[in-house]
Amino acid sequence: MSDLELKMQVHRTALYNCRLCPEMIGPVVTGSPVFSPILLIGQAPGDKEGGFGKPFAWTAGKTLFKWFERIGLDEEAFRARVYMAAVCRCFPGKNPTAGDRVPNKDEIENCSAWMKAEIDLLKPELILPVGKLAISQLMPVNKLNEVIGKLHRVSFHGHEAEAIPLPHPSGASTWHRMEPGLTLLESALSILQHHNAWRQVCRS
Ligand code: SF4
Known part of the structure; x- marks a missing residue:
């Protein structure tokens, strides 16, 4: 096992044992x-993902993986070749009105230490933030229309990389199913398909 692999193993053991956020x-x-x-950076797992032990394991994942399959990587290949992280790695619980609770500032701050460790280990060339909360960790975002469909240069946890923001594929969101979201999503996927890092993982 290489030094880097050992560091990754130590990191993941510590991450799986994390119980820092009392409400998570x-x-x-x-x-x-x-x-x-x-x-790839998602928001946080839903209530089903824990049972499957992997992110995007339920309905939103079906939509997300269809997008990636169209440009060359099916779900199995994507999971095997892309590191999938999230702003928060535990289920935040249900919102009393509808949907899942959005992680709070302290939870995001707590969990960002795990992300920083992964950035240090991976030094990724390309980051795919999925949904507004994930995108907002990398760049200011007022409206999704202003950031999706473009390639961005970002500095994230002291690391310089490129980023292609994607909308959240949740069935509760209509953004990616209506204009201008439809067209902007297609632009984002086209930029991704031609990106050097994507071509590299497709070949591997
Ligand atoms: S959300 Fe992140 S920081 Fe909070 S308990 Fe889960 S793994 Fe730990």
Whole structure:
């Protein structure tokens, strides 16, 4: 085992044992420990992901993986070749009105230490933040229309990378199913398809 692989193993053992946020509901959910040039960042797992032990394992994932399959990587290949992280790695619980609770500032801050460790280990060339909360960790975002469909240069936890923001594929969101979201999503996927890091993981 290389030094880097050992560090990744130590990191993931500590991450899986994290119980820092009292309102968060375990287990910790994160993707495969793949040394990829691409890092995907979701928001937080839903109530089903813990049972499957992997992110985007339910309905939103079906939509997300259809997008990636159209440009060359099916779900199995994507999970094996892209590191899948999230702003928070535990289920935040249900919102009393509808949907899942959005992680609070302290929870985001707590969990960002795990992200920083992964950035240090992976030094990703390309970051794919999925949904407004994830995108807002990398760049200011007022409206999704202003950031999706473009390639961005970002500095994230002291690391310089490129980022292609994507909308959240949740069925509760209509943004990616209506104009201008439809067209902007297609632009984002086209930029991704031609990106050097994507071509690299498709070949691997
Ligand atoms: S959300 Fe992150 S920081 Fe909070 S308990 Fe889960 S893994 Fe730990």
